[in-house]
Amino acid sequence: xDNVLSIILQRLALGLLTxxxxxxxxxxxxxxxxxxxxxxxxxxxxTPEAVKSIREDLGLDQGPVTRxxxxxxxxxxxxxxxxxxxxxxxxxxxxxxxxxxxxxxxxRLSNTLFLAGVTAMIAVPIAVTLGVLAxxxxxxxxxxxxxxxxxxxxxxxxxxxxxxLILVLAVLNPILPSLSNIYDGMSFSERxxxxxxxxxxxxxxxxxxxxxxxxxxxxxxxASPYIEMARLKGMxxxxxxxxxxxxxxxxxxxxxxxxxxxxxxTGVVVVEVVFVYPGIGQLFVDxxxxxDIPVVQACCLIFAAAxxxxxxxxxxxxxxxxxxxxxxx
Amino acid sequence: xLVTIRDLWLEGRSDETWNPIxxxxxxxxxxxxxxxxxxxxxxxxxxxxxxAMGYCRDGVRISKGSVSFDGIDLLTASAxxxxxxxxxxxxxxxxxxxxxxxxxxxxxxxxxxxxxxxGIMSRADSEQDGMALYQKLRLPDPDNIGFRYPHQxxxxxxxxxxxxxxxxxxxxxxxxxxxxxxxDVTTQIEVLAAIREIVEEYNTAAIYITHDLAVVAxxxxxxxxxxKGDEVETADTRTMLSAPTQExxxxxxxxxxxxxxxxxxxxxxxxxVVAVKGVDAAYGKVPVLHxxxxxxxxxxxxxxxxxxxxxxxxTARCITGLLPPKAGEISFGGEVMPADYRKRTKDQLRQVQxxxxxxxxxxxxxxxxxxxxxxxxxxYSGLTGGAxxxxxxxxxxxxxxxxxxxxxxxxxxxxxxxxxxxxxxxxLAAEPKFIICDEVTSALDQLVAxxxxxxxxxxQDELSLSYMFITHDLATVRAIADEVVVMKDGxxxxxxxxxxxxxxxxxxxxxxxxxxxxxxxxxxxxxLLADRGVDNIGDAAVDKM
Numbered sequence: 049x050d051n052v053l054s055i056i057l058q059r060l061a062l063g064l065l066t067x068x069x070x071x072x073x074x075x076x077x078x079x080x081x082x083x084x085x086x087x088x089x090x091x092x093x094x095t096p097e098a099v100k101s102i103r104e105d106l107g108l109d110q111g112p113v114t115r116x117x118x119x120x121x122x123x124x125x126x127x128x129x130x131x132x133x134x135x136x137x138x139x140x141x142x143x144x145x146x147x148x149x150x151x152x153x154x155x156r157l158s159n160t161l162f163l164a165g166v167t168a169m170i171a172v173p174i175a176v177t178l179g180v181l182a183x184x185x186x187x188x189x190x191x192x193x194x195x196x197x198x199x200x201x202x203x204x205x206x207x208x209x210x211x212x213l214i215l216v217l218a219v220l221n222p223i224l225p226s227l228s229n230i231y232d233g234m235s236f237s238e239r240x241x242x243x244x245x246x247x248x249x250x251x252x253x254x255x256x257x258x259x260x261x262x263x264x265x266x267x268x269x270x271a272s273p274y275i276e277m278a279r280l281k282g283m284x285x286x287x288x289x290x291x292x293x294x295x296x297x298x299x300x301x302x303x304x305x306x307x308x309x310x311x312x313x314t315g316v317v318v319v320e321v322v323f324v325y326p327g328i329g330q331l332f333v334d335x336x337x338x339x340d341i342p343v344v345q346a347c348c349l350i351f352a353a354a355x356x357x358x359x360x361x362x363x364x365x366x367x368x369x370x371x372x373x374x375x376x377x
Numbered sequence: 378x379l380v381t382i383r384d385l386w387l388e389g390r391s392d393e394t395w396n397p398i399x400x401x402x403x404x405x406x407x408x409x410x411x412x413x414x415x416x417x418x419x420x421x422x423x424x425x426x427x428x429a430m431g432y433c434r435d436g437v438r439i440s441k442g443s444v445s446f447d448g449i450d451l452l453t454a455s456a457x458x459x460x461x462x463x464x465x466x467x468x469x470x471x472x473x474x475x476x477x478x479x480x481x482x483x484x485x486x487x488x489x490x491x492x493x494x495x496g497i498m499s500r501a502d503s504e505q506d507g508m509a510l511y512q513k514l515r516l517p518d519p520d521n522i523g524f525r526y527p528h529q530x531x532x533x534x535x536x537x538x539x540x541x542x543x544x545x546x547x548x549x550x551x552x553x554x555x556x557x558x559x560x561d562v563t564t565q566i567e568v569l570a571a572i573r574e575i576v577e578e579y580n581t582a583a584i585y586i587t588h589d590l591a592v593v594a595x596x597x598x599x600x601x602x603x604x605k606g607d608e609v610e611t612a613d614t615r616t617m618l619s620a621p622t623q624e625x626x627x628x629x630x631x632x633x634x635x636x637x638x639x640x641x642x643x644x645x646x647x648x649x650v651v652a653v654k655g656v657d658a659a660y661g662k663v664p665v666l667h668x669x670x671x672x673x674x675x676x677x678x679x680x681x682x683x684x685x686x687x688x689x690x691x692t693a694r695c696i697t698g699l700l701p702p703k704a705g706e707i708s709f710g711g712e713v714m715p716a717d718y719r720k721r722t723k724d725q726l727r728q729v730q731x732x733x734x735x736x737x738x739x740x741x742x743x744x745x746x747x748x749x750x751x752x753x754x755x756x757y758s759g760l761t762g763g764a765x766x767x768x769x770x771x772x773x774x775x776x777x778x779x780x781x782x783x784x785x786x787x788x789x790x791x792x793x794x795x796x797x798x799x800x801x802x803x804x805l806a807a808e809p810k811f812i813i814c815d816e817v818t819s820a821l822d823q824l825v826a827x828x829x830x831x832x833x834x835x836x837q838d839e840l841s842l843s844y845m846f847i848t849h850d851l852a853t854v855r856a857i858a859d860e861v862v863v864m865k866d867g868x869x870x871x872x873x874x875x876x877x878x879x880x881x882x883x884x885x886x887x888x889x890x891x892x893x894x895x896x897x898x899x900x901x902x903x904x905l906l907a908d909r910g911v912d913n914i915g916d917a918a919v920d921k922m
Contacts, residue, residue: 271435273476280432281491282463295481371481371526 052373056364063356067349070356071123074348075116078341084108085132085339106132119345128153129342131335149346153328157350159230160327163250164312166243171251172258172305179262179301184289186267198256210249210322217245228323246323250316254308261304265297272296299366306362313358314351379549379582380406380429385442387424387433387606398424398437400606408549409580413597413614415587415629417822418793420603422586426552429584430467431459447549464491468543470572472555474535478527484535485523488542497546510541513578514571532685533564537571544575551576553585557592561684561849562893569595569895570906588822590629591895594618595902602626614899628824630897635827635856637834639876643674648711650675650811650843651696651729656705658688658695665691666702666867673811673860676841680858680875682848682890688867689847693813696845697729709811727757730804734816736796740788746773746799747784753806772802775839776832794825801832805840815847830857851894855879863887 086102087094103109107118122129128149178198182191201209218226228242266289269275278292317329328347335343367373382404388395399421406412406429414422424437431444431451444451446467451459463469468491471477479487489503498506504523511519514537527535536556543551553572557565573596576583585596593600593614600617602609602625610623621627649672658666666688673679681689694700696707698718707714709728715721733739740749750769754760760768770780776798788796797817804812814833818826834857836842848854854861854875861878863871863886871884878887892908895901 273471273473274479276434277469277471277477278479278490280427280430280463280469281494282460282465283490283494284460287494292479292481296479369481372528375526375529 051376052367055367055373059360059363063360066356067353070352071120071349072116074345074352075112075119078344078348079112081336081339085341088339089132119342123349126150128346131343132338132340149342152343153331153346153350155232156326156328156331159325160313160316160329162239163243163246163316163325163327164309166240166247167250167254167312168309170247171254171308174251175255175258175305176262176301178255179259180266180289180294182259182263183266183270183293184285186263191263194259198259201252202256206249206253206318207322209252210246210319213245213249213252214322217248226323228325230326243325246316246319246325249319249322250312254311258301258304258308262297262301265300266293269293269296295369298369302365302369303359303362306358310355310358313354378405379408379410379447380404380584381443381445382425382429383443385425385428385444386440387421387428388438388440389424390436390438395438395440398606399428401442402603402606402608404429404601406550406582406584409582410599411576411583411585411597413585413587413593413600414603415590415593415600416603416609417588417824419605421606422588422603423554425603426554426584426586427469429550430463430469430552432463461495464548465495465497465546466548467550467552468546468548470536470539470543470551470553470556473559474539474556475527475532475559477539478535480527483524483526484530484538488523488538488545491542492545495546503545507541507545510544510575511538513575514538514541515567516541531564533560533568536560536564536568540568540572540575544579544581547579547581549582551581551583553583553587553596555587558587558589562851562895563684563889565592565895566893566902566905569902572596573902589895590823591897591901594897594899595895602629618897618899635830637857637859640677640859642874643677647674649673650710651845652708652711653692653696654706654708656692656695656702656707658691658700658702660691660700664703664867666695669695669705669864669867669869671862671869671872673843673845675810675843676837677859678837678844678846678857679860679862680846680848680854681862681864682851682854683864684849684890686866687864689849689864690815691867692864693731693815693845693847696813697731723757727807728810729813730807730809730811731813731815732797732800732804732817734820736793736800736820737788739800740796742788744787745784746778746786746788746791747780749788749799750802750806753803757807769806772805775805775836776802778802792825793821794828797821797829798832801829801836805836809842811843811845813845813847816849817846818853819848819850826853827856833857851891863890 084103085106086099086108090098090102100109107115119129131149131152178194182194185191214226217224224245225242226245228246230239230242234242270293275288275292278288283292315329316327317333319325320327320329328350331343332347334340335347382402384401384403385399386397386401387399389398390396402425404412404425414426416422424434427434428439428444429446431446431454433439439452442452446462449458449462451462478484485504485507488507489498489500492498492503492506493500497503507523508519511522516522516534516537522530522534522538530538540556556572557568560568569592575581585593587593587596597614599611600614601611602617602623604625609625610617610621612621617626618630621630651673653672654670656666656669657664669688669692671679681692683689691700695702698707698714698716698721701716707716709725714725718726747769750772751765754765754768754772758768769784773780773783778795778798783791783795788799791799800817817833818829821829830853833844837844844857846853846857858875861872861875862869863878863884865886871878871887879891881888883891892905
């Protein structure tokens with residue numbers, strides 16, 4: 049087990065290093081955006097003095113290195129800064145004080161994770177089961193039908209699938225609510241009900257990829273001598289696939305699942321907009337529109353961290369699924 | 378009759394057409410009888426063996442004929458009926474145990490699968506029975522070895538565990554598909570002895586597939602010879618060995634007769650082409666070679682023999698500079714070489730060339746034969762255009778594959794032996810003085826292998842090449858070597874002229890190696906086991922040294 053542990057620690061360290069590099073990239077990219085918050089908030093007729101004073105207030109007049117370092121050190125202490133937009137509105141309207149980026153992002157992120165979680169609970173079992181069955185009944189009508197259906201659902205635009213589901217499940221047969229306005233204090237079952245429709249839409253989007261990888265990974269192994277041996281021991285086709293092929297196909301399947309989960313955390317803006325779901329994707333797009341740099345940067349960093357963390361988890365699980373690494377000679 | 382096969386025709390699919398693999402073969406097997414099935418690769422032995430189980434690999438079909446097992450017609454039986462027989466009454470032992478055990482499950486887990494799934498034994502009973510079989514097959518630590526994963530057990534042990542697995546339901550028939558081909562000679566004996574014993578004890582019928590005549594002579598009651606899907610002849614083992622009737626069978630029997638004449642001893646004080654002096658080497662922190670020294674003289678062949686893991690190929694890697702030694706030096710023609718190949722000059726690199734065991738993987742499948750040979754010619758000699766083509770034609774002439782027919786072929790359009798010849802031409806292209814041949818014949822059939830050995834011998838005479846011949850096959854050593862270096866655990870245990878090595882007294886390990894090479898005498902294994910004492914075979918013998 050020692051070497052597994054050291055591999056995991058090594059991957060973790062590499063993940064942190066990647067995150068650091070990504071933070072530089074994010075900071076540079078965000079600063080390359082044309083225009084800035086001061087200009088966009090003051091509009092066309094802004095005087096240079098007004099723009100300058102707002103920039104000074106927000107620290108935008110300092111050099112990029114200084115700003116990066118202060119952002120980085122803030123990040124390390126858990127302080128992601130204060131949202132420009134909230135800052136302005138709070139002071140103008142005489143509010144109770146600044147709303148930090150953390151305050152702003154936390155509820156949105158938890159909503160997004162909830163949606164991703166519900167989707168994963170539905171999509172992963174369906175995809176893996178379909179993949180196993182498609183491998184078992186390969187080149188039959190079932191296999192082709194599963195392929196055609198999942199491929200057409202992944203090829204259609206997300207909003208289109210979303211509207212079709214709304215039409216079928218909310219308008220024609222009013223089973224589920226078409227709006228997913230989630231707020232604090234909702235019971236779990238209410239939340240779940242409201243989340244179900246976007247989750248189903250996302251399921252249609254991510255299932256194809258995972259199913260096809262499961263099918264391919266299993267079929268890839270069917271020519272192995274140990275699969276032939278299992279068949280020659282008189283094992284049923286189902287047992288051959290589930291007991292003999294699947295355990296050896298786990299690594300690629302886990303990896304594609306992680307990739308799709310990362311997509312669910314970071315890339316679901318369109319679905320959020322269609323269902324008015326208060327997730328982090330919408331917040332991110334809104335913040336880019338008004339050049340609310342601290343929020344944009346924090347979102348980017350969270351997305352990057354999600355990718356790195358999920359891939360790391362996939363790596364670790366792949367290692368654990370390999371008996372050669374779990375039980376060295 | 379347990380198995381009756383009548384007029385069986387099998388076809389395999391390649392390039393969108395069905396090509397014949399087995400053409401109208403009959404086969405009969407009585408209860409408790411062992412039938413040896415021999416032939417070159419591509420003769421259809423494995424396909425026929427699997428067909429006797431009513432099983433075809435993907436891309437193979439039975440076009441005609443009948444296969445019946447104990448009165449059940451396997452070709453018309455439903456899949457469920459066949460599944461009920463497989464594993465339970467008919468079992469299979471594959472060539473590579475390492476590949477045929479599922480890496481994801483423990484050995485015992487795979488052992489008990491057939492008995493429990495076929496409803497013969499409970500899990501606990503079957504585990505107990507497994508341990509008893511492991512004991513019978515003389516696996517070390519039989520009570521615990523099953524609870525390891527396949528990668529934690531050695532090849533020879535795994536092969537015996539697979540035989541135990543085949544025995545788990547006490548089947549009536551076992552198909553052994555080259556079960557010892559991938560093993561060292563010393564390990565092979567243990568497995569052969571174990572198989573023979575257990576097959577006799579339970580009176581199991583078996584079809585024993587192999588290309589090794591000496592092995593089949595030990596195992597089989599009857600022998601059937603196949604050539605390109607046709608039966609050549611069938612006879613009792615003793616009759617077949619002493620009086621084969623067909624020309625092809627006689628030629629198979631004669632292969633082992635190739636032997637080069639003795640050469641004059643090396644002139645005292647001659648500078649060796651290659652000198653290995655006190656070389657130590659390691660992979661990371663694991664030491665692999667200890668103080669390895671030997672010389673190779675001009676026009677001579679030095680055979681380096683030993684079991685897998687003894688450091689033969691590592692020594693070759695040190696000589697080529699792929700693995701810089703930790704200590705010691707390598708010199709060519711008296712001149713000490715830089716340890717790392719990256720520091721050697723083009724001319725120094727040119728002098729050492731290599732031919733590999735797997736010609737299949739050593740040739741780029743997307744490059745034509747002509748280009749494969751042109752590359753090194755151009756690289757080392759700088760020839761271009763017509764001169765380059767002329768030189769390549771010459772080289773192809775030397776390996777007996779005329780450029781007119783073969784220049785534009787891809788490796789996939791060549792047979793195994795032809796691929797190996799291309800490998801030889803590629804090595805010759807550099808005009809080396811010295812070639813390392815790493816198990817170059819072990820993946821080939823005996824007839825083809827003999828052709829390669831004769832070619833190498835002829836080239837040696839014409840070009841006064843020196844060879845380092847890595848092999849674990851002592852028949853090859855006998856055929857081609859001038860001097861022999863015996864290695865074990867990274868050390869040279871004995872070295873000297875071939876004649877001395879094959880004449881007693883030997884080092885104990887050399888003796889074990891030599892006496893482990895199967896001979897054509899059908900009583901050889903029985904006598905050998907009696908000589909060594911049954912408890913003293915293979916591993917045990919090595920451990921005691």
